[in-house]
Amino acid sequence: MPELERLEGTLTLTAARRWAIAALRAAGVDDAGSDVRRLLAAAxxxxxxxxxxxxxxxLLPGQAEAFVGFVERRRRREPVSRILGCREFYGRSFAVSAATLDPRPDSETLIEAALQLISAEGWSAQPLRILDIGTGTGCLLLTLLCExxxxxxxxxxxxAAALSVARGNAVALGVQDRAAWRVSDLLENVDGPFHxxxxxxxxxxxxxxxxxxxEVSRFDPRLALDGGAxxxxxxxxxSARVLEVVxxxxIVLEVGHDQADxxxxxxxxxxxAGCRANVRFYTDVSGKRRCVAVRTRN
Structure with missing residues (x-):
């Protein structure tokens, strides 16, 4: 890494930012300036x-030491959210851990779709039951409970480790009394119906x-990424069982950019048989179809 510049025995914010941005750019980190601001702010x-x-x-000596440690971790391509232990999603902060997928802005498309559908059904003030499969940090379910x-x-x-993180996030957001958690392989031991x-x-x-x-291949749990061949x-x-519980x-699912159809x-x-399906697609900010929603009616 480049030498850490010190000015008359002290390290200024300007010098710290200059050093860290150079170090992260050399490591191939995109948007190094934004990452450095967040890491400096935390330190x-x-x-x-x-x-x-x-x-x-x-910077005080302890602050400089903490910041240098953060930069070294980011230089090894550890995401800022994992260094700081939290990630913002839909305007709220969620704790993350090695057991959870790092919440993505792309998944906010799913939240927008869900809220639009709920509003169109006239359900916004109703006592809805919502199921979130593969909840991870709980960001999807907890965001909807907050809204x-x-x-x-x-x-x-x-x-179970991911569910522990989700429980903590529910408490932090004040919705723990409306959220339940269960270790389950997809729909195992899950009974409906859910709205x-x-x-x-x-x-x-x-x-x-x-x-x-x-940032993804090394730090996101493979269990949350791997969809098979x-x-x-x-x-x-x-698809084999989800209609039994809804x-x-x-049914609102995030999909890969080429998987919607x-x-x-x-x-x-x-x-x-006899159940009609109404299918809708929702696009992300880049115009790609990243969410499939299916309404079933008997």
Missing amino acids: LGLSPAQILARPEFA LPQATGLGTDLS MVLSNPPYLRSAEIATLEP DGLEIFRRL GEGW QVAELLRWARP
Whole structure:
């Protein structure tokens, strides 16, 4: 790494930022400036805006040591969210751990779709039951519970460690009395009916994972990424049983950028005789179809 510049025995914010940005760029980190602001803010207990407003502020020795440690971890491509232990999602902070997928902005498309569908059904003030399969941090279920004060929900995950993180997030957000958690392999030991079933399941092709950015391939749990040889393995398993627990309501799934039609077709074929399916697609900010929603009616 480049030498850490010291000015008359002190390290200023300007010098610290310059050194860290150079170190992260050399390691191939995109948007190094934004990452450095967040890491400096955490080391000093300031906001990113305060970091920019006080360029000549001198770091105390303990602050400088913490910051250097953060930068070294980021230089090894550990995501900022995992260094700091939290990630913002839909305007709220969620704790993350090695057992959980790092919440992505792409998944906010699923939240927007769910809220639009609930509003269109006239359910916003109703006592909805929501199921989140593969909940991880709980960010999907807990966001909806925060947005829908009358709703209750169940989050399932194969990882007990992930559910521990989700429980903590529920407490931090003040919705723990409306959220339940269960160790489950998809729909194992889950009884409906639910008004809405959500999931951001593993949908990457197994061979793709090693080619991803190190922030994903090294630090996200493979269990939350690997969708089998064609990326559709979990969708097939879900489609075989998900209609049993949703009854009349919505299934809302995050999908890979090229999977929307295939997933919709799996759900169409899975519906019981006499059950009609209304399929909708939702796009992310780049215009790619990243969410499939299916309404079943008996």
